[in-house]
Amino acid sequence: MKQGRPLPEVLTELQRQNSMKRDYIAPASALRLSDDGETFLMDHVSVKDSESLGTTDLFHRQVGAAHGIPAKYYDVMRASKPELLATNVNSWLSDRDQSYMVRSMDYGYGRVARAFLSDRYRSIDNMEIATAILPLFAGQEGMEVVSSEVTENRLYLKIVNHRLEAEVVPGDLVQAGVIISNSEVGLGAVSVQPLVYRLVCINGMVVNDFGERRAHVGRAAKALEDSFNIYSDETIEAEDKAFMLKLRDTTLAAIEEARFTQVVGRLQVATTARITGRVQDVIELTGKAFDLNQNEQDGILNYLIAGGDLSLYGLSNAITRASQDADSYERVTALESIGWQVATMPAAQ
Numbered sequence: 001m002k003q004g005r006p007l008p009e010v011l012t013e014l015q016r017q018n019s020m021k022r023d024y025i026a027p028a029s030a031l032r033l034s035d036d037g038e039t040f041l042m043d044h045v046s047v048k049d050s051e052s053l054g055t056t057d058l059f060h061r062q063v064g065a066a067h068g069i070p071a072k073y074y075d076v077m078r079a080s081k082p083e084l085l086a087t088n089v090n091s092w093l094s095d096r097d098q099s100y101m102v103r104s105m106d107y108g109y110g111r112v113a114r115a116f117l118s119d120r121y122r123s124i125d126n127m128e129i130a131t132a133i134l135p136l137f138a139g140q141e142g143m144e145v146v147s148s149e150v151t152e153n154r155l156y157l158k159i160v161n162h163r164l165e166a167e168v169v170p171g172d173l174v175q176a177g178v179i180i181s182n183s184e185v186g187l188g189a190v191s192v193q194p195l196v197y198r199l200v201c202i203n204g205m206v207v208n209d210f211g212e213r214r215a216h217v218g219r220a221a222k223a224l225e226d227s228f229n230i231y232s233d234e235t236i237e238a239e240d241k242a243f244m245l246k247l248r249d250t251t252l253a254a255i256e257e258a259r260f261t262q263v264v265g266r267l268q269v270a271t272t273a274r275i276t277g278r279v280q281d282v283i284e285l286t287g288k289a290f291d292l293n294q295n296e297q298d299g300i301l302n303y304l305i306a307g308g309d310l311s312l313y314g315l316s317n318a319i320t321r322a323s324q325d326a327d328s329y330e331r332v333t334a335l336e337s338i339g340w341q342v343a344t345m346p347a348a349q
Contacts, residue, residue, distance in 0.1 A: 001197070001204040002324055002332045004149030004156065007134075013150050014127045020106040024051070025119055028096035033063070033089045037082025040113045042102065053104055054112040058153065058185060062116040066100070067092035103185060115185035124190055124243070126155035129182045132244040133157060133251055146177070146197065147204070149329045155182045156333060158204060160197045161255055166264045168313065169271055173199045176260040178251055179206055181333070192250045194263055196340075203320040206337040207263050270313035270343040279304065286315070290338045299325050316343035 004010070030043045040059070042051040064074035069088060077085035103115035103123070134157070137143040142163035149156045160177035167173055177195030181188070194207040253259065275282050280301065287297040304310070304318035316339040323335035 001147050001158070001202055001336075002326070002329060004147050004329055007145045007148045010148045010150050010155075011130065014130060014155070017105065017150075018125070018127050021125075022104050022106075022111070023123060024102045024104065025099055026102065027099050028093045031093050031100065031102075033086045035083045035086045037078050037085045040102070051111075053102070054110055056112060056114050056152075058187075059113045059116050062186060063089060066116060067096075117186045121186065123184070124182065124240075125184055126150060126182055128240075128244065129155060129180060129190065129247070130157065132247055133180055136248060136251060151328075151330055153183055153185055153187050154330060155184075156180075156329065158195055159255070160195070164255070164257060164260055165199075166260070168264060168267045171200075174264065174267070175199065176255050176257075176263075177204070178254040179204075179333070180251060190247065192247065192254050194254045194259060196263060196267070198317065198320070201317070201321055203317060203324070203339075204336050205316065205320050205339045205343070206333060207340050208337055266344050267313055270316065271309075271311050273312040273345075275310045275312070275315060279310065282315070286319075286342065290341070292338075296322055296326070296335070312343050312345060316340065 005013075024042060026042050032041050032043070033039070034041060038055055040053045040055050042053070044050060060074065060078060061071065063069075064071055067089065069092075074085065077088065099119040101115075101117040101119050101121050101123075102113050103117065104111050104113050106112075134145075137145070137159055142161055144160050144162060145157060146160045147156070147158040157180045158177060159180075160175050162175055164176040165173050175197040177197045179191075179193050179195045181191045183189075196205040196207060197203075198205065283297050283301045283304070286292065286300070287294075292300070299322035300315075300318045303321045304315055307314055307318060307321075309317070319342055320336050320339040323332045323339070326332045326335060
């Protein structure tokens with residue numbers, strides 16, 4: 001399992017980001033893209049002023065998606081005809097009778113628009129998640145945050161209960177864990193999923209079937225009269241408190257013994273599902289099914305052969321072992337999830 005950054009570093013980064021974030025709610029008619037294609041403007045009608053923000057690739061992707069502009073065409077305009085891109089985007093914005101949320105961050109070189117979202121987007125931030133979850137395990141014997149990271153797009157907390165373990169096959173011990181992830185920029189719901197921690201090679205496997213997700217959707221946010229900064233009323237605060245309490249309950253449920261027993265049972269079934277046919281063909285089919293690149297497929301093949309276990313369980317372990325070679329922490333976690341999907345496929349090909 002890729003370690004990411006030590007938890008204290010992640011918490012320090014979350015605190016830094018919290019101090020640098022600012023959210024806006026604005027009507028579409030007050031938003032526009034400049035002719036350089038890279039600067040986003042928000043007009044304050046009441047004070048005759050405007051905010052000028054830099055932009056990220058994700059922000060542009062979300063602007064294009066919100067207005068039905070094909071991604072390939074959007075990228076071509078952005079690269080070679082930025083003024084045409086501005087004309088397209090601004091034309092669609094001027095026709096929309098609705099508001100949007102713009103999430104921004106001061107990165108030290110200026111304020112940047114990092115997400116373009118619906119005004120119904122519910123801002124559940126990373127620090128809120130960490131503050132709600134981590135005290136559940138602090139000081140608990142055997143509980144460990146084995147990996148944590150905050151990327152440009154997501155927070156990840158991977159926690160293991162070293163006291164709760166079982167054998168998938170004799171000598172192959174796994175321990176119960178949970179992974180909590182969140183995106184502040186619209187790339188996924190708050191997610192709580194069981195995690196299997198395999199001691200033989202310190203691999204992690206994200207269990208998709210027994211988790212829960214909560215979308216960032218709520219009531220339409222409101223804007224103050226003379227600015228676009230969001231405020232929270234008592235109802236929203238109460239809803240947030242209730243959500244965090246449910247999140248804590250869901251996290252504890254994901255790591256309980258009964259659920260862990262179910263997960264181990266599924267893996268034990270995978271040990272009996274033998275891979276037939278040419279191993280290279282199986283890897284190629286798996287690559288196509290789960291969009292694995294060639295380097296990933298080569299690594300999985302090598303680890304599968306080295307492991308010598310030609311079952312779905314062996315293949316899933318080869319995938320989670322190969323995940324450790326990925327450069328991106330987000331890709332690592334995606335491959336850990338694919339490992340579970342492969343282990344629980346109905347039959348080998």
